[in-house]
Amino acid sequence: MQKQKTSDKIEAGIDKVGDAITESTLWERFVEFLEFKIIDFNYGIGEDAHDIVLKVKTVLLVALVLFATTYILRWAKRLVTRKMPGEDKVKFNTVFSFARWIVYLIVLLIVLDSAGVNVTAVFAASAALLIGIGLALQTLFQDIISGIFILVDQSVHVGDIIEIDGKVGRVVEIKLRTTRAVTIDNKVLVIPNHFYLENMLFNWTQNGTTTRASVTVGVAYGSDVQLVRKLLIQAASTHDAILTSPEPVVLFTDFGDSALNFKLVFTINDSFASQFPKSDLRFEIDRLFRENHISIPFPQRDVHIIQSKE
Numbered sequence: 001m002q003k004q005k006t007s008d009k010i011e012a013g014i015d016k017v018g019d020a021i022t023e024s025t026l027w028e029r030f031v032e033f034l035e036f037k038i039i040d041f042n043y044g045i046g047e048d049a050h051d052i053v054l055k056v057k058t059v060l061l062v063a064l065v066l067f068a069t070t071y072i073l074r075w076a077k078r079l080v081t082r083k084m085p086g087e088d089k090v091k092f093n094t095v096f097s098f099a100r101w102i103v104y105l106i107v108l109l110i111v112l113d114s115a116g117v118n119v120t121a122v123f124a125a126s127a128a129l130l131i132g133i134g135l136a137l138q139t140l141f142q143d144i145i146s147g148i149f150i151l152v153d154q155s156v157h158v159g160d161i162i163e164i165d166g167k168v169g170r171v172v173e174i175k176l177r178t179t180r181a182v183t184i185d186n187k188v189l190v191i192p193n194h195f196y197l198e199n200m201l202f203n204w205t206q207n208g209t210t211t212r213a214s215v216t217v218g219v220a221y222g223s224d225v226q227l228v229r230k231l232l233i234q235a236a237s238t239h240d241a242i243l244t245s246p247e248p249v250v251l252f253t254d255f256g257d258s259a260l261n262f263k264l265v266f267t268i269n270d271s272f273a274s275q276f277p278k279s280d281l282r283f284e285i286d287r288l289f290r291e292n293h294i295s296i297p298f299p300q301r302d303v304h305i306i307q308s309k310e
Contacts, residue, residue, distance in 0.1 A: 146193035147176040163202035211271035218259030235284040
């Protein structure tokens with residue numbers, strides 16, 4: 001009986017506090033603040049009329065839901081990437097940063113629709129603005145989609161040497177919108193990812209770090225071609241950067257207008273710096289040819305002068 005009386009007193013006390021809060025001026029002001037209309041306008045006539053109303057309580061609800069969504073996404077990200085290898089984790093983080101904004105947009109639309117905001121009317125009222133924004137961000141979305149394709153199909157990795165639009169660089173960073181590469185001149189090459197869809201890409205190192213390079217040279221007609229082949233192989237075998245396996249090969253490519261054309265094909269480890277062994281080979285070939293009296297001709301043309309008879 002005593003417990004029942006105590007319980008009734010507590011309930012009565014709670015009711016009094018609730019009534020006091022409800023009847024107080026402070027509570028009324030707080031409710032009025034929540035019901036304050038930040039946006040309130042209508043457009044259209046007759047059946048096409050639409051009302052767009054955005055209250056303070058809706059904004060607070062959206063902020064609270066987005067905050068909770070952020071926490072859930074961070075938790076999910078840590079859960080998924082907990083046992084991932086480092087390289088896969090970087091790729092996942094890049095794709096996740098894009099997918100996160102899509103999740104935010106979906107959650108925002110759902111919350112606004114649940115709060116009574118006519119989302120369709122909002123889109124209809126801002127149709128022209130959205131079209132303008134879409135056209136302005138068209139290239140940006142192309143870059144983002146291309147970046148996702150690169151990460152998914154793994155056509156390019158960090159450390160690869162690529163050639164695109166006549167420019168060569170070593171990839172140092174792959175982002176969602178751009179790929180950064182460093183050229184042989186130590187210049188940073190920023191490549192928008194949509195270039196991969198619009199241009200042909202050469203990946204020099206996708207099959208491995210070793211690549212083939214070549215040096216061409218022409219000798220005068222009448223030269224000993226077997227001696228030329230021997231000297232070219234000798235020049236390649238003396239360079240430290242050229243691999244002995246597979247062995248360098250000499251190709252007799254053509255009978256040119258002014259010379260017999262040869263190509264020295266060899267394999268190197270660092271194709272990014274191939275211009276340096278190529279230069280050294282040309283110096284060595286020139287020296288060996290001079291010592292063995294093999295001449296490198298310059299272009300020649302025969303000019304026939306015909307005198308007209310008077």
